[in-house]
Structure formats: structure tokens, C-alpha cells
Amino acid sequence: MTDHLQQTPEVKERFAQIYEREAILEVQHLGKRYVTAKGETEALRDINFRVHRRELVCVIGPSGCGKSTLIRILAGLESLSSGAVLVDGKPVSGPGRDRGMVFQGYSLFPWLTVKGNVMFGPEMSGHPHNIADGMARQWLELVGLTKFADAYPHELSGGMRQRVAIARALVNEPRILLMDEPFGALDAQTRAKMQSHLLDIWKNLDITILFITHDLDEAIYLADRILVLKAHPGEVQELIEVPVPRPRTPGQSMTAEFRATRAHLESLIHPPEVEAGTPEEAAVLGQSHMIRFTNVTDNVE
Amino acid sequence: MIARKLGSFLLPLLVWSLVSYLPFIWHPKVQVEAPGGVDYFLPGMLVDREEFAQQSADMRQQGLALPTGVPANPIYLPAPHQVAKALYTAFTTEPEQKDAPWLHESLWQSIQIILWGFLLSSAIGVPLGIVCGTYQSVGRLSEPFIEFFRYLPAPAFGALAVAVLGIYDGPKIAIIVIGTFFQQVLIIANTTRKLEATLIEAARTLGTRGVRLITRVVLPGILPDLYRDQRILLGWAWTYLIVAELIGTSSGITFFITQQARYQHFENVYAAMLIIGVIGFGSDLLLGRLGHFLFPWDRTRDRT
């Protein structure tokens, strides 16, 4: 059985190249506490990692381990309690055009057409209308939505909406694209299409991507490295180099490297000894006082 | 759509017609045609059916002329055709009382009061509501006070308004403003708060900040709901009209109605009520259609 640490010379070479590039994002001793009426929650504790230019890093971890908190801090939407976040060596203070964000719920502006949504960023940065229009058209072509330029978001399918959201973020030419479970709400087929679409876009741009997911296959398929977080408090468990060579294809999921990586991630996220997230969760799961909604006579098992 | 809405008016109209034109359904009165031997009956007078039967029996016993009459409804329930006629004459013939306003003059007066009151209230209430809903600190500072004021009944300000603003239109407009404004701020602040937070966050990551967050994100984001709120608030302004028009020199449609009721011209009262209903309902219907046209992206519109 191969190990996830075994890498072919090409893959080793590729990682060496990546590490030679400058670190575009640096997270140092990052901590985050939420103070609420019910008390304090430590969402993140002493997170350290760096992401290099044009790297694609996925973040996985159990629910509630602080993935969204982390990415929102990186986006500047949430304040940090301790430590520092540096983009291009400069500390982050508030949202900025150098970091684009794609949300799980699309969050397109419903009152703007598809093109209007994509034009929003350029208009905010002071581009005149016709220039913004041109930029938007170019991006809509890139994500294959030219035909829907004048449609409203509610007239689109989930996959199309997420493509608009990606175009809207990328038209601003950010250095880093932050994505919080962007494909979580899509069906399996659309999701697979969007994954290869994202890889296509990423290949052709000078962009660094930080991608949150709870789908292990998605993480392995997309990522150069995978940041595994553990919960309560959220801490870095491991930062794994994915040994699957590029270019990636869906067929690779049967290869030895892929399966070894998957097995390793599996063992990190669902450790062998039965242990659910919080003590309370464990208690609930342990007692298993789930109410039966079916009639006993129509036994399904 | 409109046909379906009008359809709901048919049943009440049918009931009204049946009660008015079929004597055996209700008609608790008798309208006297010839008094006969009854000394206090007058032609055209309305008397209770029992009373009429009693008097007829008495006359027969005394061998005097019997009174004649037809079954009728009470004075406060005129038949549809009477109201229709009143509606017609109200617009075509001079009012009976000298110096009394025409129906349309009274109406126009009322509409002006409402529009001015509503515009003044909205000019301050809408922006303030949006700011309260957007910035938590402003909301927390001003809303408790507004909440307190909301519970003070607008009529209580009547005397004060007259003292400050005189007896003509000033205090009437003020009552509409007071009745609308406080609700308006609270409702619109609430609507603003319901805007999806991620829309604002998305806009911030795209480089929006400061006032443009309000003008380019919050305002368009809440616009369909804001429009709906304003429609409801305009309806409320109509209910405050009654109070407003009774203070100072009474005026407008309320004056018209109370005058007509005093002279027992109930068909005129109904005609005026009908017109108010038509104006209120019609304008709301119109605004609703306009909303469809203005906000093609609004998905909740199908429910209204």
C-alpha cells in the first residue's frame, strides 16, 4: 500500500517550485474568540501557515472547527483576536480588492442582471461604465454565460449562479480568491463540472485560491496542499501535500496516491476511536434517543 | 388578476341587492304612502312594521280610512340604485346647503392632506428608518424613543397641533405625519435589518464602502420591500385622516360625511364611502401593478 507521503519526482519537483515562489498569504499565530452573552467561544487557536503565489490550498475539518471564521478573517469581514494575517507582507485591515470572495449561498445582487453583478466591482473601483461593461462581457464569456448576460440571478440554476459569483469576484483581479464551500449546494454532476471549470480558470490566471470544503474528494481533486483543521478549539492538525500529479482528471480518483491521501484524511477527520465533536454532541449521539417517526409495523430494516 | 379581485365584490353586491329589492327578506319598516285616519302618519314616513299593523287594526276597528304603505328598509340602508343616483347627482348638481363643498372638492381636500402628510413623513421617516436599520448604534440610540412615541395616540396631539399650527390644514397634516412617521421608522428599520448580511459583505469584498454601501447595496436590496411597506403605510395614513379632519375646522370628506349623515342623506354617505374605498383600493392596485413593473427581480411579488 502506498503512503500519502510518497511522491513521484515530478510531484516533488512541482512542490519545490511552489515553495520557491513568494508567500502571498501568511497567517501567524492567528487566534479568534467570540464573546457572546452566553460566554466566550475560542473558534481558532494559534493558526500558522503560508500560501504561495498561484497555489491552490483547500481547507477541511469537522463542522464548527472554524473554517468559515478563518476565511472571513482573511477576507477582512471579521476581526482577529490575536496574531496577524499578512497579504503580500502587509497586514490585513478590512476587506480589500486584493482578496475576492465567493460565498456558499452565491449572494448575488438580486436587483442586478448577471452582467450588472459582474460589473459591480469594476464600477466600484471607478471604471467608467463602458469599460466595466467590456470587462464584464469578457468574464461572462470565460464562464460561458454570455447568453444570460441580461437575465436576473433568480432565473439561473445553482451552477450558473456560482459561475456568476466567480466571475464577479475575478473581474476585480484579486490576488487571492477565497471560497467558502462554494459548491456545497450543488448536485454531484454540476459540482464535478464546476470543479474542472475552476481548475481551468485557475490554470489560466495568476491567482491564488483558498478553498473551503467538507468533501474530501473535492479537496484532493483541486488542491496542491490541504490544510486540515481540528475542532474545539480550531487548530491546524496537518498541512498535507497532495501527491496526485497535475493535470488532474476525475479518473485519478482510483489511483493509489489518491486513495492513500483519502485514507489519511479520513483517519484525521474521523479518528478510529469514536469521538464526536463536542462533549454535548457525543452525549446526544451516544444516547441515541432519536424518535421514530415510522409505524413499527412498516419496518424498513 | 384584476377580474379575480373584482369578482370578490360581486357576492356582497348581490346580498345588498337582494336585501334591498326583495321585500320578504328583511324590510322591517313600512314607508307610509297615505296616512289614512292615523293622525301622526305623514306621507313618506318610515314606521316599524308592527306599529303599522297595529295602527291599521285600530283604524279598522274605529271604521276610519286605512293607511297605505310599502315595505321598506331602514333609512340607514339605501338601495344600490339610490346610492348610484346620489353618486351621480353629487358630481352634477349643486349641493343643497349653501356654501357646502361639492363631493369632489371635499375629496380633493382630503387627498391633499394625505399626500402632504405622507410625503413629509416619508421624507424623514424613510431615510431615518434605513439608517437605523443599517447602523446598529443609531438604531439603538433612537428606536426606544420612537417606540415610546408610537404608543401615544395621534389624536392626543390634536389639541397641541391646533395650538401650534392654527386651525386650517397645518394641524391636519401634522396628525397624519405623527400617525405615520413613528411606525414608518420602525417598520423600515426592520425591513432594512432583514436584508441578507452576505449581500453587504459581498459588496464590501468588491470594494464598496461608506455611503455607497447604502446607496448601491442596502437601498436597492430593500427597495421592493420598502415599496410594499410604503403601500401599507399609505393605507394607515387614510385611517388617520378621520381624526385629522375632525380637529380644528372640520373639513374634507369627513366633514362631508358627517354633514350628510346629520341630514339623514345616507345615500350620500354611502356614495362618499364608496368613493373613498374606490380611491384607496384603486390606488393600491395601481401601485401594486407599478411595483411589478419596477421590480422585475422581486420574487415575493407573486404572493402579493
Ligand SMILES: Nc1ncnc2c1ncn2[C@@H]1O[C@H](COP(=O)(O)OP(=O)(O)OP(=O)(O)O)[C@@H](O)[C@H]1O
Ligand atoms: N458570529 C459568531 N458569534 C459567536 N460564535 C460564532 C460566530 N461565528 C462562529 N462562531 C462559533 O465559532 C465556531 C466556528 O464556526 P465556523 O462557522 O467558523 O465553523 P465552520 O468550520 O465553518 O463550520 P461548518 O463546516 O459547519 O460551516 C463555532 O463553534 C461557532 O459556534
Ligand SMILES: [Mg+2]
Ligand atoms: Mg462554514
